[in-house]
Amino acid sequence: MSAPFVIFVSPYFTDNALRLLDAMTGIPDVRFGLISQDPLERLVPYLRERLAAHRPVDDALDTGQLVAAAQALAQQNGPVHRLFGAVEQLQVPLAEARERLGVEGMSTEAARNFRDKERMKTILRAAGLPCARHRLVTSDAEAWAFAKEVGYPLVIKPPAGAGSQATFRVNQPPELAQALKTTAPAPAQPVLFEEFIMGDEHSWDSISVNGRPLWHSYTHYYPTPLEVMRNPWIQWCILLPREKDEPEYDDVREAAERTLSVLGMTTGMTHLEWFRRRDGSMAISEVAARPPGAQITTLLSRAHDVDFPQLWAKVMIFGTFDPPPSRRYAVGAAFLRGQGQGVVKAIHGLEQAEREIGHLVCDAKLPRLGQSPSPSYEGEGYVIMRHPETAVVEQALYHLISVVRVELG
DSSP: OOOOEEEEEOSSOOHHHHHHHHHHTTSTTOEEEEEESSOGGGSOHHHHHHOSEEEEOSOTTOHHHHHHHHHHHHHHHOSEEEEEOOOGGGHHHHHHHHHHHTOOSOOHHHHHHHHOHHHHHHHHHHTTOOBOOEEEEOSHHHHHHHHHHHOSSEEEEOTTOOTTTTOEEEOSHHHHHHHHHHHOOBTTBOEEEEEOOOEEEEEEEEEEETTEEEEEEEEEEESOHHHHHHOTTOOOEEEEOSOOOOGGGHHHHHHHHHHHHHHTOOSEEEEEEEEEETTSOEEEEEEESSOOOTTHHHHHHHHHTSOHHHHHHHHHHHSOOOOOOOOOOEEEEEEEOEESSSSEEEEESHHHHHHHHGGGEEEEEOOOTTOOOOSSTTTTEEEEEEESSHHHHHHHHHHHHHHOEEEEO
């Protein structure tokens, strides 16, 4: 029996895409095809050598181009066993392509449930699941009516947003008036309005097979990603505790598992963001049917001493899940973000941080002098630390972002 032929779609060869490609192409007895907008020459030689085939496209988000590319690859390499990708914006085009090609995977209907955030919240509220009040606004009048009904602060975002992109908070009527000039809601270009939930933000990351959640993990955000986007100077952190299933998370797990069920999750990884309100109740922010960003897969790899991207790839390819070893460490990431205007001029406090907490560092990508600021909330670099005790990692994260400062100029 020949090795299965699997196609991975990656529009661009970002750092995250390269990590995933490195992990999955290391799986034995699988032939990998790649569809991308970036030319194959941009891959390092050893990754090119691991691929069975490559097909370039002009737009990886175009379903027709994905279908044509997959058919061309199949003519040379045999039937397509799986077709998948990790980018949020790809999930609906991939589902549409799979259905047209007859390839197993999440349906278009389910993919839209995860991708369209207004549709998602409508489904969740209909199922009695806790989430923010929301409305898909198509005019200024509807925006003002929703603000009057819900009150301030409000969150404004595109219905198909990802990673807090184009998402912002308005605190009072003058800010809403300015936001409406920028977003200009219209029937052809609706904008999603939500109540702003006050509380601490977290994620619930999970792996499911055939609709059954088989594994999950929690992270804590300090502060919330939306607050980070509003303040480009904030150096923020993600903490992955060593303790996994504390009783305080029982309500989250139950709500999250029901969420996946009503949205139609089948096989794969999900990234669900949720809030713990000041009164102790929880609310679901949104959920994506793909691996998490913000270095969370790296945190999981270091916490369990396992290659988590490869574990995810095996789930996607074979539809089976081998649970990782027990969690040995708490792990955290501190994101280094420049202060000021211009390019990276200096990095202050690195030597002190190295002396005091350098022994905890397991991964780092430091900003480079002359580097342009990143538009992403991940900033210009990051430092990842781990230790068997959660409190040690938490304290080290706070210490690092208080000592290290990236100066722009």
